[in-house]
Amino acid sequence: MTFPLLPGDAASLAVALAIGAAFGWCLERAGLGSARKLAAQFYGRDLTVLKVMFSAIVTAALGVFWLSRLGVLDLARVYVPETHVLPQAVGGAVFGVGMVMGGLCPGTSCVAAAAGRRDGLAVVAGMLAGVLVFAEAFPLVQPLYESTPAGVLTFPDLLHLGYGATVALVVAMALGAFAAAERIEARARGWG
Amino acid sequence: MSARVAHRLLAGAAAVLALLAVAAGEPRNRSVDVDRLARIVENEEDHVTALELAGWIRERKPGLRVIDVRGADDFAAYHLPRAENLSLTALTRAGFRPDETVVLYSEGGTHAAQGWFFLRASGVERVYFLRGGLYEWLAEVMNPALPANPTARQQAAFDSAAALARYFGGVPRTGVSAPPADDPYAALPSRAPSGEAAAVRRIRQRGC
Numbered sequence: 001m002t003f004p005l006l007p008g009d010a011a012s013l014a015v016a017l018a019i020g021a022a023f024g025w026c027l028e029r030a031g032l033g034s035a036r037k038l039a040a041q042f043y044g045r046d047l048t049v050l051k052v053m054f055s056a057i058v059t060a061a062l063g064v065f066w067l068s069r070l071g072v073l074d075l076a077r078v079y080v081p082e083t084h085v086l087p088q089a090v091g092g093a094v095f096g097v098g099m100v101m102g103g104l105c106p107g108t109s110c111v112a113a114a115a116g117r118r119d120g121l122a123v124v125a126g127m128l129a130g131v132l133v134f135a136e137a138f139p140l141v142q143p144l145y146e147s148t149p150a151g152v153l154t155f156p157d158l159l160h161l162g163y164g165a166t167v168a169l170v171v172a173m174a175l176g177a178f179a180a181a182e183r184i185e186a187r188a189r190g191w192g
Numbered sequence: 193m194s195a196r197v198a199h200r201l202l203a204g205a206a207a208v209l210a211l212l213a214v215a216a217g218e219p220r221n222r223s224v225d226v227d228r229l230a231r232i233v234e235n236e237e238d239h240v241t242a243l244e245l246a247g248w249i250r251e252r253k254p255g256l257r258v259i260d261v262r263g264a265d266d267f268a269a270y271h272l273p274r275a276e277n278l279s280l281t282a283l284t285r286a287g288f289r290p291d292e293t294v295v296l297y298s299e300g301g302t303h304a305a306q307g308w309f310f311l312r313a314s315g316v317e318r319v320y321f322l323r324g325g326l327y328e329w330l331a332e333v334m335n336p337a338l339p340a341n342p343t344a345r346q347q348a349a350f351d352s353a354a355a356l357a358r359y360f361g362g363v364p365r366t367g368v369s370a371p372p373a374d375d376p377y378a379a380l381p382s383r384a385p386s387g388e389a390a391a392v393r394r395i396r397q398r399g400c
Contacts, residue, residue, distance in 0.1 A: 066216075069219045
């Protein structure tokens with residue numbers, strides 16, 4: 001039998017909710033519900049965000065690879081979003097501006113809001129307002145939204161590498177980033 | 193245990209799992225790239241001829257696995273040298289190594305071709321099927337035919353095939369009239385008019 005072990009949309013949604021809650025709990029415990037913590041990332045004083053996110057990527061990459069290699073996870077049923085170059089570049093820029101202004105990203109804003117932080121509540125309200133505006137204005141932005149389609153792109157296909165080699169590359173990058181982050185933080189503490 | 197030691201242990205575990213991932217081969221159940229498979233079929237890189245397979249078996253090609261996807265009774269009645277019997281449902285669970293070359297065959301070729309697709313969809317790369325199945329094996333390897341008044345090329349091809357036939361205990365035929373183009377196996381005495389069991393019975397009667 002392969003994942004998802006629970007049949008039906010309702011059961012899958014319940015699993016997704018549980019995973020989301022666990023992810024939120026981890027973010028909160030790592031201190032990522034604080035905009036100050038996220039802002040410190042950009043000053044090199046506290047690279048917790050980078051370490052938490054890279055840890056999540058490494059865990060997911062190794063977990064998905066080995067579960068699928070052992071036949072537990074059906075990779076064919078894992079959805080890979082299609083790439084649209086221009087709209088995703090625009091979306092990334094809007095995301096970046098919003099993160100600089102709010103000090104939080106969508107996931108951490110939910111964590112901050114759940115922890116009762118007012119700035120988190122404000123960012124979540126802004127995010128929901130943005131979703132509403134986007135949905136209402138969709139006919140206007142649809143040409144941009146659907147432009148420059150590039151299909152489903154994955155690193156193994158783009159780099160002409162095997163899945164295992166790609167996973168190893170990502171893990172090597174993460175371990176290098178962890179080591180570099182420790183040094184940058186130590187240097188920042190020395191300056192402080 | 194200090195946090196620093198725990199971090200180093202986790203980093204070490206991730207590094208070990210990543211290195212093993214490089215050697216572990218491709219994950220199973222990858223999405224099927226039907227465009228790529230279609231190109232392979234169009235380029236006729238999905239199958240081998242009976243003569244090619246016979247050559248591989250005779251020269252003991254390293255890593256060769258010949259798989260008979262027919263039923264166990266039919267396999268017991270007659271099968272190719274070195275063949276092993278795996279049903280289509282058992283095929284994808286068999287677990288082939290990346291260095292193995294898998295050749296599937298069935299009586300005609302349809303089931304073997306379907307098995308080829310199942311294995312390719314499961315991520316097995318070096319897999320082929322015998323396009324004409326057992327019929328082609330019997331006609332081309334066990335009973336190669338030399339037409340009357342052969343050309344030099346036909347004679348050379350027959351000499352090569354006859355050597356293979358004798359190696360596998362077959363009987364080359366000479367002076368055979370050319371079969372109709374739409375039914376190249378018509379002259380083969382073992383050709384089954386209906387059903388697999390009848391074909392196997394005829395094969396056994398002929399003592400192959």
